[in-house]
Amino acid sequence: MKDQLVDCKRCGGNACYEQHIDEQTTTWLCMGCGFTTSTLMTEGSKPLAEIKDTSPELYKDLLFKDDNGRFWAPATITLPAKGMVFLDGKTVKDWKWSAVKATELSEEELKSGRYPKGQTHKMDMATAKIFEQKGFMDALEVIGFYDL
Numbered sequence: 409m410k411d412q413l414v415d416c417k418r419c420g421g422n423a424c425y426e427q428h429i430d431e432q433t434t435t436w437l438c439m440g441c442g443f444t445t446s447t448l449m450t451e452g453s454k455p456l457a458e459i460k461d462t463s464p465e466l467y468k469d470l471l472f473k474d475d476n477g478r479f480w481a482p483a484t485i486t487l488p489a490k491g492m493v494f495l496d497g498k499t500v501k502d503w504k505w506s507a508v509k510a511t512e513l514s515e516e517e518l519k520s521g522r523y524p525k526g527q528t529h530k531m532d533m534a535t536a537k538i539f540e541q542k543g544f545m546d547a548l549e550v551i552g553f554y555d556l
Contacts, residue, residue, distance in 0.1 A: 409434075417474035418443050423545070436480075442493075442505060442544030443472065443480040450477050469500050483544075489529050491551030493544070505543055507550035509535040 409428040414436070416424035421440030428434050435446040448455045456479050460468055463481070472480040482495040491510045497503025510529040517523060523530070539547045548554065 416440060416443075417445075417476065417478070418472050418480045437483060438480075439545050439548070440542070442483050442495075442547075443470075444483040445474070445478045445480040447478070449479045449481070451479075466495060466497055466499070466503060470495070470503075485548060485551070485553065487551055487553065488527075490553075490555075491535075492531050493547040493551060493553075496538070504541060505539040505547040507537045507539065507547040508533055509551060511535075 411425065411427045413422065414424050414426045415422050416436070416438040419438060419441035421438060423439040425437045425439060426434060427436075429446075433447050435444065437444045446455070449459075450456065451473075459471070459479075459481055467482050470482055474480060483493075484495070485493045487510070489510055491508055493505060493507045495503055496506040508531045511532040512529055513523060513527065517530070518528075537547070537550050
């Protein structure tokens with residue numbers, strides 16, 4: 409099977425990237441709504457339990473179960489040398505997408521020991537740009553996602 413764009417089971421948009429990992433596993437990332445799922449994200453599954461155990465409350469509150477029994481969660485996209493797109497807000501009605509750019513660590517920061525060995529960039533929150541709930545694609549553009 410080849411990767412393709414399909415209709416999103418969460419928002420109905422036609423910009424949902426379907427990727428076949430192996431014969432049993434398929435993932436979906438909707439560029440329209442910014443939510444993601446996989447064939448593994450079902451009730452009682454380990455991946456869903458991990459999301460419920462480790463994600464912020466807002467991410468858990470926004471979980472969406474589609475008609476195939478798969479749970480969709482907001483995506484967090486991190487490109488270590490470019491930037492990060494993440495969900496920001498307080499309630500299921502009051503949230504937006506944030507995009508921040510990565511900046512190179514200075515020599516002083518590299519020597520400080522505050523960052524893991526091999527890390528060369530950090531996320532610069534001062535560069536944050538805010539996008540509405542339907543602005544996921546625009547947020548990805550800020551971090552150069554489409555330049556890959």
